[in-house]
Amino acid sequence: MxxxxxxxxxxxxxxxxxxxxxxxxxxxxxxxxxxxxxxxxxxxxxxxxxxxxxxxxxxxxxxxxxxxxxxxxxxxxxxxxxxxxxxxxxxxxxxxxxxxxxxxxxxxxxxxxxxxxxxxxxxxxxxxxxxxxxxxxxxxxxxxxxxxxxxxxxxxxxxxxxxxxxxxxxxxxxxxxxxxxxxxSPGFVVNHAGRGFGTEALQIVVAEGAASYADVDRALRDQAGFRLGPFELLDLTALDVSQPVGESMYRQFYGEPRFRPSWLLKQRLDAGLLGRKAGRGFYAHGPEGQEKLPEQPVPKADPRPVWVAAVEPAWRDEIVAIVKAAGWPVVSGPQPPDDALIVVAPLGHDATAAAEGLQVPANRLVAIDALFGLGKRRVIMAPPGADPAFVEAAHALFAADGTPVTRIHDSAGFIAQRVVATIVNIASDMAQQRIASPADIDDAVRLGLGYPQGPLAFGDAIGADRIAAILAALGNLSGDPRYRPSPWLRRRASLGLKLTTAEA
Ligand SMILES: NC(=O)c1ccc[n+]([C@@H]2O[C@H](COP(=O)([O-])OP(=O)(O)OC[C@H]3O[C@@H](n4cnc5c(N)ncnc54)[C@H](O)[C@@H]3O)[C@@H](O)[C@H]2O)c1
Structure with missing residues (x-):
């Protein structure tokens, strides 16, 4: 019965x-x-x-x-x-x-x-x-x-x-x-947990001008494993549906900065660029589906010495292997020689902060996002004022084996690190607010939004301490309270516990 x-x-x-x-x-x-x-x-x-x-x-x-x-x-x-x-x-x-x-x-x-x-x-x-x-x-x-x-x-x-x-x-x-x-509570579980994906993507593209929407979509698909990028998702849902929901959630949470909407969506809604159903959103949509935007062209560059530093030894090994496979010489030593391309793999920090932290010349430095592996797509960025010859050399180097490379402007946490950290932080705070249990939050997001993993399990796969480090770097650079870590995340990171750990 x-x-x-x-x-x-x-x-x-x-x-x-x-x-x-x-x-x-x-x-x-x-x-x-x-x-x-x-x-x-x-x-x-x-x-x-x-x-x-x-x-x-x-x-x-x-x-x-x-x-x-x-x-x-x-x-x-x-x-x-x-x-x-x-x-x-x-x-x-x-x-x-x-x-x-x-x-x-x-x-x-x-x-x-x-x-x-x-x-x-x-x-x-x-x-x-x-x-x-x-x-x-x-x-x-x-x-x-x-x-x-x-x-x-x-x-x-x-x-x-x-x-x-x-x-x-x-x-x-x-x-x-x-x-x-x-x-x-506003948005219940799924619509609340889903806020971070689009808002942080808009922060990268609009508020910071760090990357194009197509590059953000590609990075999140290829690096973090999302089925659709945030701008593809906005096109699918249609702005006349998602834009009012975003405004309403922000109002219902009394201006919580994590949910701050972007003026861009209102403007595009006014312009009728609704998405797939209107034939035009962030992408053009025709009988063949969504338009395919070309990858950034790969520049030509002659091999030059490469000096590598990474916050994690495994990341350094992976980068060194790619450089060697391309046939470029790897140089080591406490400081990079004068003609070397400096490659760094930071966590949360932008390229500028990485240059400052290592005390190496910023104009020859390129940062690469190694958190999600370097197999499917490589996202690189350089500090303002970097010598274009070195940036192009890095682009050519990392594309030498045919892996697509996305070049963005300096951004704390590149694209995928910061969007994933934002999603994990919002889910952590939902657990902290007792909106639902950690297991229910994760299953709701996987089944309701089709994310590759529940946000708390995703955070655990990356490591709560790394998520906290990304948020701290973002908060430091911007001073924006949207990046303040949830106490749920902070405590579990400092205790070495999983984010899925409920409380007795
Ligand atoms: N469409 C979605 O994706 C979705 C998802 C989750 C929840 N919802 C919610 O579900 C509800 C229905 O959405 P929908 O998409 O099925 O809409 P719909 O327009 O397809 O269906 C609504 C139905 O309710 C009938 N109706 C309207 N007023 C009525 C009334 N006073 N008494 C009896 N019948 C009435 C209409 O004739 C219509 O058949 C809404 O509250 C919506 O927010 C929709």
Missing amino acids: PQFSKVGVVGVGAMGGGIVQMAAQAGADVVLFDARPGGAQAAVDRLGTTWDGLAAKGRMTAEAVAAAKARLTPAASLADLAGCDLVIEAIVEDLEVKRQTFVALEAVVGPDCVLASNTSSLSVTAIAAACARPERVAGYHFFNPVPLMKVVEVIDGARTAPGISGRLAAFARDYGHRPITCID
């Missing part, structure tokens, strides 16, 4: 339709209501087609399809939801309309019926506050498309009774979703 045996779904559009499918597949009887006349029957018909398609592909038996179809009942009015033990609302994203709907629902359902909202951005507590029994109201936030995105946030409002979220979580397992239990 499923956790709830009779489920009402109010608003059966894109999300509601998927929710109906999950509930019926879990074995619950489902009553569908939609304000649009004929809307409920249309959803029943659509689901019939979906299930027939699954049967044709052998993914559902004919018996299971017949049973699922028999569980659906379109409702003529809200009153038909009377016998439900759970009602899930998925109507327009409007606080007043949702509150009125919950009040109307309370008038028809029994006292023990659980009421849940699929809101993606409104306060669950504010919706519940309109109810006579706010303790039975919770958030139940699905992702689009519901059957494929196998994660759902179960949100406790300020007055939700203990036990409600546990039942909703158990029901999620009945239809094969991973429930994420969290407290009511």
Whole structure:
């Protein structure tokens, strides 16, 4: 038996339709209501087609399809939801309309019926506050498309009774979703944790002019393993959706600098550069998909002596091996000889700080990001005033074996180091605020955002101490409080504990 045996779904559009499918597949009887006349029957018909398609592909038996179809009942009015033990609302994203709907629902359902909202951005507590029994109201936030995105946030409002979220979580397992239990807070888990990717990318491109958006996308795909870069993701989501969400999150957290939006997105929204659906965003999108921007051309350079320094011995070995494989001479010694190209691999620091720290000439120095390995893409940068001949030599050297090289302007933490550190820091602070458990934060992000790893596990793979070092260098250079490390991160870094370590 499923956790709830009779489920009402109010608003059966894109999300509601998927929710109906999950509930019926879990074995619950489902009553569908939609304000649009004929809307409920249309959803029943659509689901019939979906299930027939699954049967044709052998993914559902004919018996299971017949049973699922028999569980659906379109409702003529809200009153038909009377016998439900759970009602899930998925109507327009409007606080007043949702509150009125919950009040109307309370008038028809029994006292023990659980009421849940699929809101993606409104306060669950504010919706519940309109109810006579706010303790039975919770958030139940699905992702689009519901059957494929196998994660759902179960949100406790300020007055939700203990036990409600546990039942909703158990029901999620009945239809094969991973429930994420969290407290009511702006963006819940997924949309909160997802803030860092875009905001730090915009900081690099817009606020610091350190790299182009295409170079940021390439670095994050090739070095850090993200499926899409932040600007590709903005194009996919469309700015008319993501720009208001960014503004709203910033307001809801009362100006938290980690979430500070960039003026660029507002401008591009005004210009209609919405993304893929408009044919033009950061990239042009045509019948062949997203335009392919060429890699930076590789300059020609004659071999010259190379002097290498890295904060980690393994990084130095890796760089020396690449230099030797290219046939360039490696010189050693406490100080680089006068004609040598100086290659450094810093952590968090920019090339300028690396030159200062090592007391070597900045004009012959090039920094390379070795944190994520040097196999797939190499990101290099030089201090202001560097001799172009040396920068070009470094570019040619690191591209000699055919590996793509991205040259950026001086940036504390290059691209990938700082974006990943930002994401890890935000997730750490979510754990610190007890918004959700470390395991739930990680699974929500992996399943909801498709990141290669959960942010806390990602931080552990890199090392909490290294993440802290990157943030410290960023904070030092910029003075920007967006880089202040979360106490969660700081404590675990100094104790040598994993970021996934919960507290007793
Ligand atoms: N689309 C997404 O990616 C997504 C993801 C997560 C959550 N959500 C949330 O889910 C909810 C629904 O979004 P959607 O994308 O399915 O929208 P949708 O427009 O596809 O569907 C909404 C449905 O609700 C019906 N409706 C509107 N007002 C109603 C009312 N007062 N009573 C009954 N039915 C009503 C509409 O006729 C429509 O069929 C919103 O709160 C949205 O924020 C959407």
